[in-house]
Amino acid sequence: MTTKTLPSQPRKASTVSRWDRETDVVVIGMGAAGASAAIGARTHGAEVLILEAASGAGGTTAMAGGLIYMGGGTPTQQACGFEDDTEEMYKYLMMASGPNADEAKVRLYADGSLEHYQWLIDHGMEFKPEYYASKSTNTPRDEGLIYSGNETCYPFDEHSKAAPRGHKGKVHGEGGGKMVIDKLSEKAIALGVEVEYDARALTAIINDDNEVVGIVSRIDGQERCIKANKGVVLCAGGFIMNPEMVAKYAPRLSLGNIPNGNPNDTGIGIRIGMGVGGSAINMSEGFICLPFYPPASLVEGIMVNGKGQRFINEDCYHGRMGEAILSNPEDKHYLIIDSKNFAALDRPPMGGFKVAEVGETIAELERDLGLTEDTLVNTLEVFNKHAKDGQDPLFHKRTPYLKPLDEPPYAAFDVSLNGGAYFPVFTLGGLNTLPTGEVLSEDDQIIKGLYAAGRNACGLPRCGATYSSGMSIGDATFFGKLAGKSAAQIEQ
Amino acid sequence: MTTKTLPSQPRKASTVSRWDRETDVVVIGMGAAGASAAIGARTHGAEVLILEAASGAGGTTAMAGGLIYMGGGTPTQQACGFEDDTEEMYKYLMMASGPNADEAKVRLYADGSLEHYQWLIDHGMEFKPEYYASKSTNTPRDEGLIYSGNETCYPFDEHSKAAPRGHKGKVHGEGGGKMVIDKLSEKAIALGVEVEYDARALTAIINDDNEVVGIVSRIDGQERCIKANKGVVLCAGGFIMNPEMVAKYAPRLSLGNIPNGNPNDTGIGIRIGMGVGGSAINMSEGFICLPFYPPASLVEGIMVNGKGQRFINEDCYHGRMGEAILSNPEDKHYLIIDSKNFAALDRPPMGGFKVAEVGETIAELERDLGLTEDTLVNTLEVFNKHAKDGQDPLFHKRTPYLKPLDEPPYAAFDVSLNGGAYFPVFTLGGLNTLPTGEVLSEDDQIIKGLYAAGRNACGLPRCGATYSSGMSIGDATFFGKLAGKSAAQIEQ
Numbered sequence: 001m002t003t004k005t006l007p008s009q010p011r012k013a014s015t016v017s018r019w020d021r022e023t024d025v026v027v028i029g030m031g032a033a034g035a036s037a038a039i040g041a042r043t044h045g046a047e048v049l050i051l052e053a054a055s056g057a058g059g060t061t062a063m064a065g066g067l068i069y070m071g072g073g074t075p076t077q078q079a080c081g082f083e084d085d086t087e088e089m090y091k092y093l094m095m096a097s098g099p100n101a102d103e104a105k106v107r108l109y110a111d112g113s114l115e116h117y118q119w120l121i122d123h124g125m126e127f128k129p130e131y132y133a134s135k136s137t138n139t140p141r142d143e144g145l146i147y148s149g150n151e152t153c154y155p156f157d158e159h160s161k162a163a164p165r166g167h168k169g170k171v172h173g174e175g176g177g178k179m180v181i182d183k184l185s186e187k188a189i190a191l192g193v194e195v196e197y198d199a200r201a202l203t204a205i206i207n208d209d210n211e212v213v214g215i216v217s218r219i220d221g222q223e224r225c226i227k228a229n230k231g232v233v234l235c236a237g238g239f240i241m242n243p244e245m246v247a248k249y250a251p252r253l254s255l256g257n258i259p260n261g262n263p264n265d266t267g268i269g270i271r272i273g274m275g276v277g278g279s280a281i282n283m284s285e286g287f288i289c290l291p292f293y294p295p296a297s298l299v300e301g302i303m304v305n306g307k308g309q310r311f312i313n314e315d316c317y318h319g320r321m322g323e324a325i326l327s328n329p330e331d332k333h334y335l336i337i338d339s340k341n342f343a344a345l346d347r348p349p350m351g352g353f354k355v356a357e358v359g360e361t362i363a364e365l366e367r368d369l370g371l372t373e374d375t376l377v378n379t380l381e382v383f384n385k386h387a388k389d390g391q392d393p394l395f396h397k398r399t400p401y402l403k404p405l406d407e408p409p410y411a412a413f414d415v416s417l418n419g420g421a422y423f424p425v426f427t428l429g430g431l432n433t434l435p436t437g438e439v440l441s442e443d444d445q446i447i448k449g450l451y452a453a454g455r456n457a458c459g460l461p462r463c464g465a466t467y468s469s470g471m472s473i474g475d476a477t478f479f480g481k482l483a484g485k486s487a488a489q490i491e492q
Numbered sequence: 493m494t495t496k497t498l499p500s501q502p503r504k505a506s507t508v509s510r511w512d513r514e515t516d517v518v519v520i521g522m523g524a525a526g527a528s529a530a531i532g533a534r535t536h537g538a539e540v541l542i543l544e545a546a547s548g549a550g551g552t553t554a555m556a557g558g559l560i561y562m563g564g565g566t567p568t569q570q571a572c573g574f575e576d577d578t579e580e581m582y583k584y585l586m587m588a589s590g591p592n593a594d595e596a597k598v599r600l601y602a603d604g605s606l607e608h609y610q611w612l613i614d615h616g617m618e619f620k621p622e623y624y625a626s627k628s629t630n631t632p633r634d635e636g637l638i639y640s641g642n643e644t645c646y647p648f649d650e651h652s653k654a655a656p657r658g659h660k661g662k663v664h665g666e667g668g669g670k671m672v673i674d675k676l677s678e679k680a681i682a683l684g685v686e687v688e689y690d691a692r693a694l695t696a697i698i699n700d701d702n703e704v705v706g707i708v709s710r711i712d713g714q715e716r717c718i719k720a721n722k723g724v725v726l727c728a729g730g731f732i733m734n735p736e737m738v739a740k741y742a743p744r745l746s747l748g749n750i751p752n753g754n755p756n757d758t759g760i761g762i763r764i765g766m767g768v769g770g771s772a773i774n775m776s777e778g779f780i781c782l783p784f785y786p787p788a789s790l791v792e793g794i795m796v797n798g799k800g801q802r803f804i805n806e807d808c809y810h811g812r813m814g815e816a817i818l819s820n821p822e823d824k825h826y827l828i829i830d831s832k833n834f835a836a837l838d839r840p841p842m843g844g845f846k847v848a849e850v851g852e853t854i855a856e857l858e859r860d861l862g863l864t865e866d867t868l869v870n871t872l873e874v875f876n877k878h879a880k881d882g883q884d885p886l887f888h889k890r891t892p893y894l895k896p897l898d899e900p901p902y903a904a905f906d907v908s909l910n911g912g913a914y915f916p917v918f919t920l921g922g923l924n925t926l927p928t929g930e931v932l933s934e935d936d937q938i939i940k941g942l943y944a945a946g947r948n949a950c951g952l953p954r955c956g957a958t959y960s961s962g963m964s965i966g967d968a969t970f971f972g973k974l975a976g977k978s979a980a981q982i983e984q
Contacts, residue, residue, distance in 0.1 A: 006934065006935045007934055007935070009935075099743065100743070251591065251592070274934075284776060307801075307802075307886045307887075309799075309801045310799075327819065372874060372878075372885045372886055373874075374870070374873070374874050374877075375874060375886070378866070378870035378873075378874070381866070381870075382864060382865075382866050382867060382870070385866075386864075393864045394799045394864055394867070395799075442498065442499055442766075443498045443499070
């Protein structure tokens with residue numbers, strides 16, 4: 001029995017002998033959500049204090065590539081020659097949020113996307129009006145726009161008109177997340193938001209009506225009681241760095257081998273919320289991916305399981321691929337390529353990619369992989385027959401990645417869960433909130449004084465199989481801003 | 493917002509103006525768990541009152557075929573010539589309980605199986621020492637013993653020594669569950685257990701220390717407050733008859749088309765427990781099956797998806813098959829047979845089985861089903877090549893059901909989720925309990941005065957993909973008995 005999985009029991013205000021500090025709004029965490037919440041609250045008149053467990057701003061966003069999912073015809077989209085439409089973005093996001101989508105949040109997010117783009121610009125972000133056309137997990141240089149999900153892939157392309165909506169700040173390579181943090185935290189501080197670093201939130205303080213009126217934090221090794229006259233906004237990240245909590249709530253995710261988070265993603269915000277009766281939802285869901293591109297040329301390969309069967313359209317987003325592999329965890333999985341793409345043997349995708357076998361013919365490869373005779377051979381024969389004509393009747397892989405694999409020799413990468421390839425993983429469960437950020441109890445009542453955003457809330461992204469890059473930072477900034485505003489505007 | 497998914501808020505004893513009735517132990521529900529709990533409490537000296545929502549005993553057990561999972565060398569197993577061993581049963585049950593297995597419960601259940609068998613005999617059950625050898629969902633006549641799970645199937649057979657452990661009372665056909673209820677309820681009443689029928693449990697009554705001290709029940713249209721000096725045992729069944737609760741907690745199960753329960757399986761017991769802080773676990777899990785046998789001859793067929801691919805060893809238990817189909821819900825699924833088994837065209841399995849197509853050759857069948865050319869053809873070719881030699885290198889189907897399908901014509905039954913076949917479904921989530929039946933809170937503290945068993949608890953069966961018939965009634969009677977005993981023995 002560990003306390004690391006438990007709701008954090010709140011403290012009664014009546015037992016607080018001394019308030020060490022007092023403000024209007026306390027924000028827990030200074031990642032993308034926390035910085036946005038602080039700005040949202042401050043610009044609506046509140047005094048704001050951020051408590052950040054680390055020694056600087058950042059959270060997991062600072063480690064991320066930094067894509068932000070925006071559309072409906074942003075200036076960047078327009079400058080790159082793409083038409084987009086709020087309704088098409090809404091339709092796509094309803095699929096991308098998955099079967100548990102919160103329609104009200106998706107609606108608000110799609111309708112507010114252009115305004116949010118401008119808000120980010122107003123807060124220092126800049127997006128270079130250049131589109132990166134190749135399939136990749138991020139733009140490699142400082143290009144501002146990329147397809148970041150399944151927009152052009154079956155079955156998504158049949159339900160909404162595709163447009164690239166992954167926006168990255170004007171910075172080289174993977175620095176996009178750091179730029180979001182730098183700009184927003186700079187702005188927050190300029191607006192007069194106070195920040196206490198190395199300040200770990202422990203639990204909520206409640207009054208006799210069960211309303212959240214403050215927070216207990218450990219600062220300089222001492223417990224401090226901080227009064228929040230308007231509310232507490234939980235923005236302390238997901239729980240992928242808390243293995244006990246993952247085992248309890250999302251055991252499947254334990255199979256991922258690269259926890260994708262910062263060390264403070266321990267779920268404390270969620271547990272603080274649960275301690276005062278907040279309902280944690282979607283807790284079993286998560287994101288797991290197999291970043292098998294770039295190089296985009298590998299998308300021309302076929303993915304097969306240990307029975308030599310294809311199981312997915314290989315041009316799908318890498319998170320959809322990861323989820324498909326996770327759903328058949330004990331099987332082997334291989335990415336098969338032909339000699340056209342053997343350059344990748346010398347320069348494979350990042351992340352533990354290993355060549356399992358090379359064969360002069362597909363039959364030889366099949367044998368060397370230990371597959372049953374004629375399984376991979378038959379699979380490739382059927383695939384090639386249709387790929388030649390630009391068809392994939394089985395899984396609907398699309399051009400330009402649909403090409404026959406007809407130039408031997410062949411090679412197989414081992415992309416099994418236990419095959420060495422990296423499977424980054426993070427959680428998608430959190431507190432049930434209204435779009436305003438107000439936290440709800442199990443019986444859908446608002447818990448007064450408590451707000452959540454980012455991965456402390458269950459927001460826009462809710463399903464690994466349908467996720468798109470940019471949905472997390474998009475969600476964190478958009479709903480963080482709103483949560484801060486809600487807290488600031490509450491009548492005391 | 494509906495109240496049908498919410499924890500049932502308890503009533504404070506201090507607000508109860510009059511106790512309408514008083515006893516030692518109140519048992520909610522008179523199915524297998526409730527009758528066993530009542531007997532367990534009564535035989536340990538307690539006064540017992542059962543509140544049953546229906547007008548008679550039964551619960552869902554009375555509708556069930558009535559298999560009880562027991563082993564380790566029961567007299568019935570021995571009389572039928574089977575060796576079994578407690579350790580082998582334990583190992584099998586750890587797999588059958590699934591990845592979320594409660595080791596303490598499995599251990600206790602396996603170790604106590606012979607004693608429980610004798611307890612059932614002592615309480616009026618009789619098992620005819622006759623083994624039914626064919627693959628079936630139950631014994632067709634009054635045979636007492638059958639293989640009721642995946643014991644002989646890959647991969648289970650590689651981890652424990654198989655033995656048939658499905659015991660059915662000596663009664664014709666599907667009457668086994670009714671017999672369990674008749675015998676146990678008769679015994680309970682003979683022992684002096686009182687029963688109030690048409691009595692719906694509404695919520696718990698708690699004292700100022702949050703201990704459960706009674707129950708509010710609607711009887712004759714009136715709310716009655718009943719004092720339980722030693723405890724309340726929740727045995728009110730699962731929640732498959734509460735679509736809102738299924739949607740909230742186990743949305744996948746909504747795809748099943750035959751809710752397998754009685755009308756009072758509304759989850760009220762679980763919600764009463766949650767209302768006093770009980771932790772509900774495993775709530776997303778359930779059992780779904782495709783009863784595609786009997787006739788056992790159909791197990792000789794091959795199951796394919798809409799890509800013409802096999803996906804499972806077809807000799808597996810029908811629940812494992814149902815779960816496999818549920819995990820790929822949008823695809824088509826077909827059971828393919830050859831003319832050797834065309835008798836089944838005239839007498840298909842129970843439950844909505846429809847012949848999709850008949851083809852003179854497998855290529856014709858493939859075309860008529862709209863499958864991509866050479867997919868089903870290749871699948872069958874690979875299957876037949878190895879089946880001739882008694883091998884299934886891909887999915888490890890076992891003899892005697894592993895036979896080539898080499899006698900055209902061929903036929904396909906449509907066993908897609910939406911193809912007309914029945915997919916019975918029930919829930920496997922419930923309150924977290926100790927093996928004693930004591931209900932635990934989110935932070936693993938015992939909630940005094942509260943016990944649960946049957947599908948109000950999360951017990952032995954926890955996973956649809958690994959379930960075996962007999963685990964539910966086995967669990968309900970075994971842990972029901974214990975929960976009643978625990979309540980009776982508590983110091984007031």
